Each structure stands twice: as structure tokens, then as C-alpha cells.
Amino acid sequence: MRPSNRTNILDAAVRVIERDGITALTFEAVATESGIARGGLLYHFPSRDALLQGIHQHLAGVWEASMIDAAGKPADAAETPERYQAYALTCAQTATRAELQLMFDAAATDENMQPWTEVVERWSPPTPQDLSDPAALDLFIAKLAADGMWVFEALSRSRLAPEVRQAIADRLAQMIAAASKTA
Incomplete structure (x- = not known):
């Protein structure tokens, strides 16, 4: 089964944090890491806080x-x-x-x-x-x-x-x- 874009985004966000720290977690960094356009990220996570909450739930x-x-x-x-x-x-x-x-x-x-x-x-x-x-x-x-x-x-x-x-x-x-x- 292919991972969803949401899961790919969350996994990419965790990789950004692992590599560069939590302060480096931006939509731009996650978009680059995931290969998903910023708009795709915003569809799933309308704010950085929503992204962080999603990461916590995911992990x-x-x-x-x-x-x-x-x-x-x-x-x-x-x-x-x-x-x-x-x-x-x-x-x-x-x-x-x-x-x-x-x-x-x-x-x-x-x-x-x-x-x-x-x-x-x-x-x-x-x-x-x-x-x-x-x-x-x-x-x-x-x-x-x-x-x-x-x-x-x-x-x-x-x-x-x-x-x-x-x-x-x-x-x-x-x-x-x-x-x-x-x-």
C-alpha cells in the first residue's frame, strides 16, 4: 500500500527536524524534503501548529x-x-x-x-x-x-x-x- 501524501509530509517533516532541528521546520523545508508543493502541505496542515500537532499524533x-x-x-x-x-x-x-x-x-x-x-x-x-x-x-x-x-x-x-x-x-x-x- 502506498503511503498517503499526509504520511509522506509527516515523515518528511520528521527528517527535517532530525537533520536541522525543530526551529528549521518550515513549510518550505518540508515541501523541499517531501517533493510536495507548499499548497499540498497547506491542504493537509493549514498552519505550522497544525503540522506539529500532526507530527505528534503520527509519531x-x-x-x-x-x-x-x-x-x-x-x-x-x-x-x-x-x-x-x-x-x-x-x-x-x-x-x-x-x-x-x-x-x-x-x-x-x-x-x-x-x-x-x-x-x-x-x-x-x-x-x-x-x-x-x-x-x-x-x-x-x-x-x-x-x-x-x-x-x-x-x-x-x-x-x-x-x-x-x-x-x-x-x-x-x-x-x-x-x-x-x-x-
């Missing part, structure tokens, strides 16, 4: 699709440990600087943060409310470690070797499984 959807793939099922069909493990395994994938920049951008507005928040709420452990529950704390620590590995990959000039990344992801999955049994 949050891609991220969730990765978790569905890791779990082998959607969040509502997965057991709690399966969801948390899929989250950790997906966060263990190599992150891009564009994704990190967009996550920081998303934090500036509720509208841009909403697609990311919805995915996180479906797939990751909540912030523990009962601090005397070690299993809930362990699950949340595993989430923080997975998030931290993702940020490390996005910020570091050197990448983790694939076998190191996989070993960490496997260990996080084991920690989640053990904590889930006692929860």
Missing part, C-alpha cells in the same frame, strides 16, 4: 504500533505485565534526536502532549501512590530506566551496542515480570 501512533508489535496485541487485550514489558522493550529501541526534540516540544502544550500521554497511560506503569508497595515501585523504576535508556540514546553521540541495548531491555522485562508477580 505517538508509530510508537504505539511498536508496542502492539512487541506485545503481539493491542493494549486493551494485553495483560498488565505484557503492556509494561512492551513499553520497556519499545523504549529500548534507538531513539532519534528528532523524537527527543518533539517530546520536549510536546511538553509545552496540552494539545501536543495529549497523543503521547494517551499512549503512556495505556502502556506504562502509573506513578506509584502507595510508597510502601515495593512491587509498584519496582515497576515504576523499570519504566524510568526504559525512559532513561531512550533519552540516553537520543542525547548520546555514541550509541549503545545492539547487544547491550538488548541485554538491558531483557533485564527490564525480567524485572517487570518479577515485580508483576508480587503486585
Whole structure:
């Protein structure tokens, strides 16, 4: 199936951000990168804010699709440990600087943060409310470690070797499984 112009525009916009930073995101830059005329961009995204919102929705959807793939099922069909493990395994994938920049951008507005928040709420452990529950704390620590590995990959000039990344992801999955049994 051929990707839609909308998807091509969003993928081109992400490439612009990856290469040149979020401040370089202009209709002209995206038109050049995508090969779609500025009018075609404006048809799908009438403003830069609409384009950014579309990018956030698109990348949050891609991220969730990765978790569905890791779990082998959607969040509502997965057991709690399966969801948390899929989250950790997906966060263990190599992150891009564009994704990190967009996550920081998303934090500036509720509208841009909403697609990311919805995915996180479906797939990751909540912030523990009962601090005397070690299993809930362990699950949340595993989430923080997975998030931290993702940020490390996005910020570091050197990448983790694939076998190191996989070993960490496997260990996080084991920690989640053990904590889930006692929860």
C-alpha cells in the first residue's frame, strides 16, 4: 500500500527536524524534503501548529504500533505485565534526536502532549501512590530506566551496542515480570 501524501509530509517533516532541528521546520523545508508543493502541505496542515500537532499524533501512533508489535496485541487485550514489558522493550529501541526534540516540544502544550500521554497511560506503569508497595515501585523504576535508556540514546553521540541495548531491555522485562508477580 502506498503511503498517503499526509504520511509522506509527516515523515518528511520528521527528517527535517532530525537533520536541522525543530526551529528549521518550515513549510518550505518540508515541501523541499517531501517533493510536495507548499499548497499540498497547506491542504493537509493549514498552519505550522497544525503540522506539529500532526507530527505528534503520527509519531505517538508509530510508537504505539511498536508496542502492539512487541506485545503481539493491542493494549486493551494485553495483560498488565505484557503492556509494561512492551513499553520497556519499545523504549529500548534507538531513539532519534528528532523524537527527543518533539517530546520536549510536546511538553509545552496540552494539545501536543495529549497523543503521547494517551499512549503512556495505556502502556506504562502509573506513578506509584502507595510508597510502601515495593512491587509498584519496582515497576515504576523499570519504566524510568526504559525512559532513561531512550533519552540516553537520543542525547548520546555514541550509541549503545545492539547487544547491550538488548541485554538491558531483557533485564527490564525480567524485572517487570518479577515485580508483576508480587503486585
